[in-house]
Amino acid sequence: MLRGTTVGARSTLRLAARAATAAYKTRPAPLPLRSLSVSFLSYRTHHLYSTMANPQLGLFTIPAVENEPMKSYAPGSPERAALQAALAEMQAQAPFHVPIVINGEQIKTGKVAQQLNPSDKSVLCTYEEADVALLNKAIDGALKARAAWEAMPFADRAAIFLKAADLLSQKYRYKVMAATMLGQGKNAWQAEIDAAAELADFWRFNAQYAQDVYKQQPIKNAPGNWNRVEYRSLEGFILAVSPFNFTAIGGNLGSAPAIMGNVVVWKPAPAAILSNYLVLEILHEAGLPKGVLQFIPGDAPTLVGAAIDSPDFAGLHFTGSTAVFKKLWKDIAMNVDKYKNYPRVVGETGGKNMHMVHKSADPRQVVLQTIRSAFEYQGQKCSACSRAYIPDNLWPEIKAGLIAEAKRIKVGPVTDFTNFVTPVINQFAFDKIKGFIEYAKAAKDAEIISGGTYDDSKGYFIQPTIIVTTNPAFKTLTDEIFGPVLTIYVYPADQFDETCALADKTSPYALTCALFATDRQALVHGANLLRHAAGNFYLNDKSTGAVVGQQPFGGSRASGTNDKAGAAMNLLRWVSARAIKENFLPLPDFLYPSNHQ
The missing domain is CATH 3.40.309.10 (Aldehyde Dehydrogenase; Chain A, domain 2)
Structure with a gap:
């Protein structure tokens, strides 16, 4: 028996269901899935926000993703020669200067710090340090960019990160690796694992995982109803605080929330400034709207403290020390009354x-x-x-x-x-x-x-x-x-x-x-x-x-929240689901069948 219907309404529903079944059986044959190209979720997830501005004209599936092939850098190999050339060029051009980037605008404050090459203590780059006023400007800019970014069809959001992965693995591979080697002290193989392969993998597989998340829909629909779920971005901004030891982690902490429609304020580590800035430039070249990922180097306690003090703080994506993460967790808890929602706190910390x-x-x-x-x-x-x-x-x-x-x-x-x-x-x-x-x-x-x-x-x-x-x-x-x-x-x-x-x-x-x-x-x-x-x-x-x-x-335990970077589990932390039930038939009466004599 159907819940919530009168006896009379049930016969009406049965007739409607039979008619719908007959129409379904005579429908035109659908296009084969292999002929489609980026994710089916565009309509279901975003039609309420963007039907007029961004019509959805197909059901899309992203291209198949694979792990980025590793290069060997063996003696005499072309990749070894290319990387050595990139290292020599970067050393000859150093020191570089890295700005603060807010809404795509390069900002200089005059307060400058240095990132050293740990192999010889030379200056690899100088960089601008933001203050609280600039941090607040970045937050405001991110919030203004949020509505348009969330409303962008997933196919277009995914395409940005897939393009970024291709740009990294081909056009910018050796440049980003050179910055990682010289700035973060990695040998060629470790830089290949990190700055080339893993970062490209994060961007490609996150697109796949995001598609998989959006595909999770209710498995049942009562006659006369359609049930569906939207995976909304979080209300506010995400704060990404990244470490020095992996360029890929820096790139992922900001981009994992972003692919789910969130806007991010990124505080990079002082010892990874140059490689992280190159990552930002690649994302912008790939088409990431300028206010979606704000780049705010500077004093960590000052900037992070001010960010989590904002009423619009919606989540923390963190990799770093256990002690710092515990302090941030406590500070967030103390601020909980000022937030619109309970912030998502995701952290990967220490290990023994x-x-x-x-x-x-x-x-x-x-x-x-x-x-x-x-x-x-x-x-x-x-x-x-x-x-x-x-x-x-x-x-x-x-x-x-x-x-x-x-x-x-x-x-x-x-x-x-x-x-x-x-x-x-x-x-x-x-x-x-x-x-x-x-x-x-x-x-x-x-x-x-x-x-x-x-x-x-x-x-x-x-x-x-x-x-x-x-x-x-x-x-x-x-x-x-x-x-x-x-x-x-x-x-x-x-x-x-x-x-x-x-x-x-x-x-x-x-x-x-x-x-x-x-x-x-x-x-x-x-x-x-x-x-x-x-x-x-x-x-x-x-x-x-x-x-x-x-x-x-x-x-x-003390190693973090175990939200699994490089998996759909992590992406689920950056969405807030909305279940939607749409009714197609009128309710004849408010009485239950049991109310009748």
Whole structure:
């Protein structure tokens, strides 16, 4: 029986339903889906806003997306020559100057700071620093751009980011990589992973995920009704606060909310200014309206504090330290009465990631995977392996392997492609990491078996360092270091369960974890024991290297809100759904069938 209808109305509905069925069966054949080109959601999602100004004339599906192919940069390869040329050109033209960008207008304040090249401490670029007045101007401009941006059909919004991905991967690939290498201290391979492949992947896969979100519609319609759901942008602006270590993260923190129709105020990290500015220029060249993404470098506490104090603050998209994120969460909570809605708070923060090794593991693979995870990009990845738990039956072989392989690591500037380890980001990071190494040197319950040296006379270079401790609560086992320092705890091989429990409670973080074993039951058992120890869990693989479209990335506990960058889960955080029910038939009476005698 139909809910909410009278007995008389039911027969009317049945006749209408039969007529509708007959009309449906005799309808013209639809165009095949493969003949269409960007997403069907345009009409359903945006027709109420933009039918007159932007008529929807087709049901669209975006082109199939794939991960950006990786280039090798091997000796003699054309990509190596092109990247070396881009590096040489950028070094010759430096220092560059980066403005504040509000509504597409380049603004200079006279208050200028510097981004250094950590390989040699030279000035890569200078940049303008915004004040609160300019921040408020950026917020106002973003809010004015919001209605038109949200109303733009999704096909056109998606096309902007798909075009940006193509521009990045072809026209601007080596320029953005050079800025990432020189400014953020990445070697060629790490820059390729980040500034070329991952950023292009974010832009392409976010278009696919957005389409998938919009396709989520009610599965039932009662006769005489049509049910549908709109995925509206959030009321207000999104604040994106990005880190230094990934150009791709900077590009994604602003563009993920934007593709869902939001406007964004972007506060880039001081040590990633040049590469982030190039990302903004690519997006504008691809057609992003000027006020949708405002670029506001400057003092983080001042600008971020003022942004979350605005009544129009609608959400925070953050990657950075746990301490800063916790403070921002508290500040947002204190301001909750002034906001129009409860702000969305999405954060990816710190990690104290581990390799857990079972007694059945392949020692050679443990060595190679651990060296790469702990020391690639100098351990300046939130996913880097910072601690390892090794069973005593494998320790002699693994120890010898780690020492031998660490000796093969070359340390030096990014322009020498043979260097596996390049500089840490700045003097503050250098001094912090140096302090951990000196602490281990002075400790009676720890031993440095490899590395332990450092040099900041020219650039900020730290030799990959391996510490072994007998203390399961040793400082370098518990505290986030964010540098090329690995700490190992050797445990009795028959105490795997107890060691998993120990490792799980040693750190407040839960970002990445790798489990090594050749025994399948050990993999199953260990994965269960460590179920909540990481948001990204690896079996017989290193703890780094999540790929957009393959491993959605994020952790819980002190590591963040686990909203999974590179997945539809993240995009759902930037929309507010509106369920719409449309009735086609009049209600004959207000009485229920049960009211009749």
